[in-house]
Amino acid sequence: MKKNDCGVVLDLMPLVLDRVGSDGSRALVERHIETCAECRKQYDAMKAELPGDTRQAFEEEQKNLMDALKAVRKKKLRRRIAACCLAFAVCLAAVFGGALAYDRLYNRTTVLVKNDQYALRLVRLRDGRIVINSESVAGLSSRSSNIDEVLAGGERILYCYYTTAPIHETYPDMKDKACLGLFAASELDALQEIRQGKPDDYVTIWKRGDEIPAASEEMETFYALDKEFDALLLAHAAEEGKPYQADAAFFSLEDRLQEAWRAVPEWN
Numbered sequence: 001m002k003k004n005d006c007g008v009v010l011d012l013m014p015l016v017l018d019r020v021g022s023d024g025s026r027a028l029v030e031r032h033i034e035t036c037a038e039c040r041k042q043y044d045a046m047k048a049e050l051p052g053d054t055r056q057a058f059e060e061e062q063k064n065l066m067d068a069l070k071a072v073r074k075k076k077l078r079r080r081i082a083a084c085c086l087a088f089a090v091c092l093a094a095v096f097g098g099a100l101a102y103d104r105l106y107n108r109t110t111v112l113v114k115n116d117q118y119a120l121r122l123v124r125l126r127d128g129r130i131v132i133n134s135e136s137v138a139g140l141s142s143r144s145s146n147i148d149e150v151l152a153g154g155e156r157i158l159y160c161y162y163t164t165a166p167i168h169e170t171y172p173d174m175k176d177k178a179c180l181g182l183f184a185a186s187e188l189d190a191l192q193e194i195r196q197g198k199p200d201d202y203v204t205i206w207k208r209g210d211e212i213p214a215a216s217e218e219m220e221t222f223y224a225l226d227k228e229f230d231a232l233l234l235a236h237a238a239e240e241g242k243p244y245q246a247d248a249a250f251f252s253l254e255d256r257l258q259e260a261w262r263a264v265p266e267w268n
Contacts, residue, residue, distance in 0.1 A: 009033070132160055159195050218263045
C-alpha cells in the first residue's frame, strides 16, 4: 500500500482492534504497519488503550491470524521451491537428452553417403597392390570408409562405400580426395567385381578381366616411403623391453612421408 493510503489503514484500525473487522482488513493493516513506522506507532497506541481482557483476546486472535498467515506463506514458499526444482529437473533432462541425441546423431549412428557425392578409382602399384582412391564431389565434414566382402551366387563381391553422421556439413566447392583402401593382388584375383555402394544401391567400378591403370610415380614414392616407415616401426617393436624412442631418423622419415603424400596427384 502506498504512503497516501495511510488514512484507509487508520480507519480500519479500530475495527480490527475491536475484532469486528474482516480477515482481509486485518491482513491489510498488518502488512501496512510492517513497513510504515508512523502507522505502527498509532496502532500500538490504540492497542494499549484497550481493556486488559479485550487486549488479551485480541492478541490471541492476532497470534492465530499471524500463525495462519505464516502457514500460508510457508505453503506458498514450498510450492515455489517445488516449481523451481521441477523447472531445474526439466532443464537438466533437456540438456541430458540433448547430449544423448547429439552423441547418437554424431557418434553412434551413421548413414550411407550417396554414390553421386563421390567417385572411386582403382590404380595398381608396381608391386601388384591395388589402391582404391576416392574423389568427393561434395566434401563432407566427417566420414568413415568401409569395405565389405560379400559372397553372392558363389562369386566374391567387394563393396566400398563411405558413411557419415546423420547431421553433417557439406562443402559443395571442395573436392576431397583420399585413399579408401589398399589390398594385395592375390585378393583381387579372388574377386568377381568391385562395387561402389552397398548391395541395394551400387555402381560397378571393376569387373574381373578389366585393366587397372598404373599408379602415378608420386604414389609409388609415397608407398615406398610408407613401407620403409613400417619397417622402422617394426624394428623398434622387435627390441623387447626397451621403450620406444623417436630419433632424428624417425622424424626425418615422417616429414618425407608427409611431403610425399601431399605430392600424390590422385589425392591432392
